[in-house]
Amino acid sequence: MKIIEVKNLTKSFKDLKAVDNISFSIDKGDIFAFLGPNGAGKSTTIKMMTTLLKPSSGDIKIDGHDIFHEKDKVRKSFGIVFQDASLDSELTAYENMYFHAVLYGVEKKLIKEKIKNLLEMVELWDRKNDLVKKFSGGMKRRLEIARGLLHHPKILFLDEPTLGLDPQTRNHIWLYIKKLNEKQKITIFLTTHYMEEAEKMANKIAIIDKGKIITIGDAEKIKQDTNTKTLEESFLKLTGKTIRAEKAEKMMPHFVKNKR
Amino acid sequence: MLRTIYILWLRQLKRYIRSKARLIGSLGQPILFLVALGFGFGPIYAKAGEGNYIQFLAPGIIAMSVLFTAMFNGIEIIWDRQFGFLKETLVAPVSRFNIMLGRTLGGATVAIIQGLIVFIISHLVGFRVSNWETLPIGILFMFLIALIFTALGTAIASMLEDMHGFQLIMSFVVMPTFFLSGSLFPLKDLPKAILIIAQFNPLTYGVDGMRQALTNMGHYTYLQNLSVSVVVAFIVLIIGSYLFSKIEI
Numbered sequence: 037m038k039i040i041e042v043k044n045l046t047k048s049f050k051d052l053k054a055v056d057n058i059s060f061s062i063d064k065g066d067i068f069a070f071l072g073p074n075g076a077g078k079s080t081t082i083k084m085m086t087t088l089l090k091p092s093s094g095d096i097k098i099d100g101h102d103i104f105h106e107k108d109k110v111r112k113s114f115g116i117v118f119q120d121a122s123l124d125s126e127l128t129a130y131e132n133m134y135f136h137a138v139l140y141g142v143e144k145k146l147i148k149e150k151i152k153n154l155l156e157m158v159e160l161w162d163r164k165n166d167l168v169k170k171f172s173g174g175m176k177r178r179l180e181i182a183r184g185l186l187h188h189p190k191i192l193f194l195d196e197p198t199l200g201l202d203p204q205t206r207n208h209i210w211l212y213i214k215k216l217n218e219k220q221k222i223t224i225f226l227t228t229h230y231m232e233e234a235e236k237m238a239n240k241i242a243i244i245d246k247g248k249i250i251t252i253g254d255a256e257k258i259k260q261d262t263n264t265k266t267l268e269e270s271f272l273k274l275t276g277k278t279i280r281a282e283k284a285e286k287m288m289p290h291f292v293k294n295k296r
Numbered sequence: 297m298l299r300t301i302y303i304l305w306l307r308q309l310k311r312y313i314r315s316k317a318r319l320i321g322s323l324g325q326p327i328l329f330l331v332a333l334g335f336g337f338g339p340i341y342a343k344a345g346e347g348n349y350i351q352f353l354a355p356g357i358i359a360m361s362v363l364f365t366a367m368f369n370g371i372e373i374i375w376d377r378q379f380g381f382l383k384e385t386l387v388a389p390v391s392r393f394n395i396m397l398g399r400t401l402g403g404a405t406v407a408i409i410q411g412l413i414v415f416i417i418s419h420l421v422g423f424r425v426s427n428w429e430t431l432p433i434g435i436l437f438m439f440l441i442a443l444i445f446t447a448l449g450t451a452i453a454s455m456l457e458d459m460h461g462f463q464l465i466m467s468f469v470v471m472p473t474f475f476l477s478g479s480l481f482p483l484k485d486l487p488k489a490i491l492i493i494a495q496f497n498p499l500t501y502g503v504d505g506m507r508q509a510l511t512n513m514g515h516y517t518y519l520q521n522l523s524v525s526v527v528v529a530f531i532v533l534i535i536g537s538y539l540f541s542k543i544e545i
Contacts (some may be wrong), residue, residue: 086387111389122380126311138303139388159453165312 039064039191039223040085040113045078045094056247057094062240064190067217067224069238071271072168073280077247078227080117085225086116087247099190101274115184119195119227122178122213125169129160129179132168133186140187154182158212174205181212184221192216194226198233206230210237231268239268245275300390301398308369308402312409322368326361326414330354330421333480346482354415354423355434355507356479359441362411363499364444367470369403370449370536374456383545392541396450400533403446404439411438426511434509434519440525441502444532445473451536454543479503483515498528 040062047055052243055077062068065211083089085096087107096103099113133151142150155161168176177197184192194213198206210233216222228234233253234241236243242252251258251274255267262270312319334350341349376382385395412435425431439522476490477499483491494500505521508514514521 083545088383088386089545108389111387116387118380118383120380122384124307124311124381124384125379126305126314131310135303135307136384136388138299139385140300141388141389154509 037064038062039066039099040068040225041095041097042081042085043095045081045084045096047077047084047089047094048092053247055084055091058244058247058249060242060249060252062223062225064123064223065217065221066240067213067238068226069234069241070225070227070244071229071234071241072227072244073275075280076244076275078194078244079195081244082116082193082225086114086193087111112187112192113189114191115187115189116193117177117180117184117195117197119199121180123176123179123183126167128165128167129155129171130164133183136183136186142187150186154185155179159181174201174208177201177205177209178212181209182218185216189222189226191223194224196227196229198228198230206233213237222268231266231271243271243274250274297390297394299472300394301401303397304385304395305402305405308406310397312406322361322365322410323413323417325364326357327417329357329360330418334421348422350418350422351426351511352479352482352507352513354418355420355510356477356503357418358411358414359479359499359503359506360437360474361414361479362407362438362441363445363474364470365410366403366407366445369406369467370400370446370451371453371462371465372403373399373450373453373540374459375545378458380542382509382543386545392543393537396535396537396540400443400446400450400536404442407442407446408435408438411442417496427509430509434506434515437502437505437509437521437525440522440529441499441506443529444498444502444525447529447532447536451532451539454536456537473497473499477503478515498525501525501528 038061043059045055045058046053058081070078070081080089084091085098085103087103087110098110101109101113103110122133127135132139132294133155134147137147137151152161153175155164158181160175160179163171168179170207171179180198192213197213198209201209213224214237217224226234226238239254240252241255241258242249243258244250251261253261258270259265259267262273264270264273330350330353334353337350341347346352373382376385383501385416386392452469476493477497478494481501483494483500483504486494501516501524504515505518505525508518508521
């Protein structure tokens with residue numbers, strides 16, 4: 037069963053095509069890795085899939101719901117860990133979780149127990165009453181993952197969830213994710229710059245560059261097609277060795293992003 | 297729906313109570329204005345036959361702190377955008393109107409608290425309420441001022457990407473709104489140009505209504521003040537929630 041279907045998706049900012057007519061689909065229970073150099077269009081695609089940005093053209097269906105007309109159903113079906121922090125640092129870990137539970141309409145009598153279970157899973161229960169601003173980067177990430185799971189999403193979007201974390205924490209986070217995928221059959225959509233992580237975790241990989249998907253399949257197939265030994269080598273072979281602009285959107289004038 | 301509004305309201309309040317520095321810092325300016333202007337211009341005001349200037353000034357300074365706090369709370373959305381928390385609220389399966397409403401009511405509540413603190417402080421410099429029975433009406437006008445300017449701050453902040461525009465808003469929106477409103481001087485016998493500007497300034501009616509309630513020194517009637525304030529509040533809320541609903545990240 038297809039849980040995510042993307043058809044002919046395009047997003048243009050003025051004269052730049054950040055995402056250029058891409059199509060792909062993801063099966064329920066997949067761990068899908070979306071890879072590409074900086075500015076390739078990964079984050080723009082995720083923003084469109086999660087209703088934060090309106091596509092210029094094309095269709096997206098999330099869990100069978102159309103992102104244009106069934107926004108709330110789409111929003112209920114996924115959890116997301118953004119590329120950069122999205123916690124309120126003036127609130128405690130518990131309050132951040134509680135806020136999320138209320139916004140997602142989690143039943144009142146279940147809230148406490150659910151928060152406890154999830155905070156225990158990410159080993160933050162004993163820090164629940166600390167303000168988030170006192171947390172380290174790894175702790176914030178773990179809290180965001182716990183928060184993203186609070187409303188029992190069918191899909192979890194992870195936009196570079198391990199960026200800037202030490203190997204121990206990274207390992208920890210991937211273990212949680214793997215467990216979630218196996219035990220609760222949550223579909224995972226992730227982006228990362230660590231190719232070995234993608235190779236190890238994902239059963240389906242797409243590589244995007246300059247707004248276009250240049251290859252899609254499992255790690256073995258991509259390596260065979262490019263005649264390379266590791267995914268990192270395939271990636272470099274496919275996308276070249278030149279360094280990219282930091283972010284496509286950063287090259288845009290400030291006001292453009294607010295307008296459609 | 298009510299839970300959404302409530303939790304966003306609560307968040308604004310918690311943030312306010314937790315940042316003690318901001319709470320205390322934002323009292324400095326009103327106290328300075330009360331003391332410097334109140335005692336500085338008091339003798340001239342009395343000589344002109346207008347009576348006690350502190351009595352006239354205090355409602356204006358209360359309105360000022362409501363205005364500043366309200367605007368600041370609205371503009372805070374830019375911080376939420378920069379620190380990423382805005383995304384969390386924008387992907388949630390709730391209507392953006394409710395998010396905006398909860399936030400605005402929270403900001404307005406904070407502004408009223410700030411106004412009441414200044415109200416209490418003004419008693420220390422000699423301000424006296426002439427009619428305690430109409431105090432609730434005064435608080436109603438505080439609420440309307442707070443609502444209008446939190447929503448206005450939200451509207452402006454929805455269009456801004458980062459904090460660079462903040463100074464611009466302070467200089468060209470907040471300060472003129474305060475100084476050209478009848479907060480500091482009576483509207484009667486004003487030069488025509490200033491009077492016209494003041495008449496187009498929504499704060500003028502909020503301050504006047506509050507002043508009437510606290511000291512019986514109103515320029516317009518309650519009905520005039522109330523109807524203008526309520527209509528403006530509705531308009532700004534509608535514009536603010538429209539712009540907020542259009543935010544893309």
